[in-house]
Amino acid sequence: MPQLAYVNGHIVHHAAAMLHVEDRGTQFADAVYEVCAVLNGRILDWQPHLVRLRRNLAELGIVWSMADGPFGLQARRLIAANGHADCIIYIQISRGTARRDHAFPDAAPPNVVMTVRRFDFAQRVRQLDTGIKVVTQPDTRWGRVDIKTTGLLGNVLAKQVAREAGAFEAWLLDGETVREGSSTNAWIVKGGRIITHPTGTHILPGIARDSILRLAGEAQILVEERPFTLAEALAADEAFLSSTTSLLLPVVAIDGEKVGDGRPGPITRRLGELLWAEVARQTGWRA
Ligand SMILES: Cc1ncc(COP(=O)(O)O)c(C=O)c1O
The missing domain is CATH 3.30.470.10 (Aminotransferase class 4, branched-chain amino acid transferase, N-terminal domain)
Structure with a gap:
């Protein structure tokens, strides 16, 4: 065809x-x-x-x-x-x-x-077990990244650095603050709570992000929408990222440093399962 x-x-x-x-x-x-x-x-x-x-x-x-x-x-x-x-x-x-x-x-x-x-969405399900690595890069994008425009050069250059470093994604830093990934939203887990940057002009309000917030609420997982720093991310129990094409992927290393014990954590896995159940509910798709 x-x-x-x-x-x-x-x-x-x-x-x-x-x-x-x-x-x-x-x-x-x-x-x-x-x-x-x-x-x-x-x-x-x-x-x-x-x-x-x-x-x-x-x-x-x-x-x-x-x-x-x-x-x-x-x-x-x-x-x-x-x-x-x-x-x-x-x-x-x-x-x-x-x-x-x-x-x-x-x-x-x-x-x-x-x-x-x-x-190949089945690859994303498999990556729930292995996790992926991210590196950090300065956020050089314009001031209205909440609007999903094709002006993506800052994202493109950061993703290329990640690719060359053998990482899946680049997390974009504004000073010490982690804004989001070059094409994904960024999350950490600390003390049983999930933390992600609030919406506003500094991040794209991801559709997967919204689904995860809703699913977390339904599962009574505590959520904080607030900026977090790279130091917090490095000290987090777990980390993950989300997007339409990544769904939810555990982040097991940041700039070469392990997150938690370097394996996908329990809250990340649970949210991943909930998100895939939502995919199945909407589309009938199963791995
Ligand atoms: C910069 C950025 N942040 C976050 C996302 C995730 O958004 P969504 O979940 O709607 O795919 C994307 C998706 O392309 C993106 O480009």
């Missing part, structure tokens, strides 16, 4: 999926995006992703007329056309194509593109 993409209402061959060179996403990163997990052919947390997408468009003043119903149908049509039961769908909406000028164009319809890529 050929790989297919969506460009402004049309499903086209991936290799032929193009935007104009003066797309504002290319020239200014004037674009927002979402990544959703699809398991068993069903989109996980579609509604929260849609709410976040619309909020981000509103924050940037990008006017997009397509209603939720027809848009959901287009996304599902692309997923079905690609034929992968387990995949991720990438959605990007830019302010449109216009002669290059920093100020907004008068009348440019947004450019909407979507791509689909097969994804």
